[in-house]
Amino acid sequence: MAGKTPPRRRRASRLHPGRLIVLTLFCLLLSGTAGAAAYFFPVVVAGVGQTGQTVVVPPTATVGSRPVAAATAPPGSPFTVLLLGSDDDQKFDPNHVLTQSMILVRVNPQTRHVVMESIPRDLWVHLSAGGYAKIDAAYAYGGPAAAIATVQNNFHVHIDEYAWIGLKGLIKLIDLFGGVDVNVMNPVLDDQYPNDIDVKFLYGYQRVAVLPGPQHLDGTHALEYVRSRHNDINGDFGRSARQQQVLLALKAKASTLTPADLPDIVSALSGEFKTSMGLDRVRSLLGLANAFDASNVQQVILYVPTYTSYGQISGQSVLIPHWSQILAVTRANFP
């Protein structure tokens, strides 16, 4: 026993109050971050899957030319977005849909000025993929890159970003916003409105009647309002004007959104929305919506006979572009 020292009783170490506080704060920070991460998880998933889509735009229509990535505008400077809207039901291959709606939007964050120029879907143009066709086919032949290149080549504009939305996505988005308030200027009646949302037979028709006057439209009725075209004396131009009107109404609603709304938005748009914009730019656009006044939004529609004329090519009803007028108005608004 001699020479053996008894094992020293380990003294229970006391946590210093300061360390305890630090540890507590760290744990709370960790759990709070976990809570926030869980909340914004759908946004992160969408950010990876739907935003920041890389687009390689061929600079000219020349076959075999080397594609280069379009340069995007630096933060704070004016930028141009090509908005694309498509039928995306099962009638079409999801990657080869026609764009029923093409709107060029220039946003100037400094002057808080917005210009929207609707491109008629029947406009007869040279496609970036080669050959001539209605411009709504550009997306079908080569996705967003081809749509962007076709618009850039024909309209002589530089497009910084694009955003594509499907029909169901628009319905869900408007419903998420709680509907939109619009003043319907005349009755929108249509006996040949496509009955192709959530039905088995995709080629049927339904009757639509959106009555005139100020009203609150839910997603389904707003879609009827912006999609109907058969009984409009202005045809596709009337529809373009209605699309711009609903976009403005959506902008008014978007100005009330907060980052906390992002998970609901991405969940509503799941699979129905693609954009080249990163989450940062989407978030800053939401912020900008607050600052823009409707009086600072200029709307351009390429009506017949000033900008276009009706024609028949290869048995198709098309719109023949009057390029000198179109390029003049486009150059003035999209410098």
Next chain:
Amino acid sequence: MIVRRLAAIMFVPLMFAFGSGVYVYLGTLKSKAVKEHAQLPTVTKPKFVLPGTMFVVQDGRLFKMNNGSFTEIGPSGDWSQPAITPDHAHLIAVQRNGFSSDLYMLDMNGNVVKKITSNGSRNITFNHWAFYPRVSPDGQTLYFDTDNPKFSRQDPGVDLSVWSMPINGRQTQGRRWTDPYWYTGGDTNPIPVAGGLIFVRHSIDNTTTVHSQIYVQSRPLAIARALTAPTDDCTEPSLSPDGTQLAMICASNRQATTLEVAPFSGTTLGPRRIVMSGALFAGPAWSPDGTALAYFAPVGVAGHFELWYLAVPPAATPSASVAASTGASAAPVVFPTPQPTPIQVTQGVDLTATSAPAWY
């Protein structure tokens, strides 16, 4: 040692609770536009008790409001646009059925008395709409809108015309009153008056802009005369009970309207006065004594259309210029200054703005 382990174990639920709290807290930061959903009128209490009885519509459901409370009336279905017969014994209302709509007569408690029109068909082309029912002052004739005939060139033209029929007669006795401007959606909002008919015509100008104008017409298919100018884009006329004042909604652009009032002689419209501006006003209806208006306007970020009440001040000495040579009225004047203060009647119910209140 045990105490420390216990403390650590106790800390885990605390962390879980805090993380969940952050999650829930972030959810509370959502925009009101996203969070706010319309309530049923029957679970709300009007902020202001209106005189008389009023019928309004919310999302296809009919509601009766009197003595400061709402009661839902009528069978299930997609109901809209109630109108009261002059004897205050019946309602005429629209029921939509997917591809068509029909007019029904209901008693004042919403029980169906009879179906007036029959517009449904298996063939989509033979379906018709019926909207905007109004009963003549003598209670004998029903005026309404229907898309008959349909005009076909390349696309089937579906435009509304104003028709009339005996209220106790058959649809085949119907008589077309107006010949609309095709492919504009047609003529809407008929109001029978002693001298004929007031209605709204949609037309297009040479800059391809579609306009709405209030017209008056003396007999079926006669030439109609404009009471307002094309660029005023006036619509939704409402005639005061004594027939001397016309309230209307005019649009300065696609996202704002004005509520205006003008004296009406039976054939001509006097100077228009803007009584409300700066929002999306819709569906004006005169109070039973003709001294006030009820109308819809959106409230808050959710944009729900709520019911408002506005005491209309008596007309001052007219200061606007006389009617233009075209017969359309001149530009309106803002009257009075300051504008009268409206009273919000409902909150959070989002009433159907294309179904003007029926009030007696």
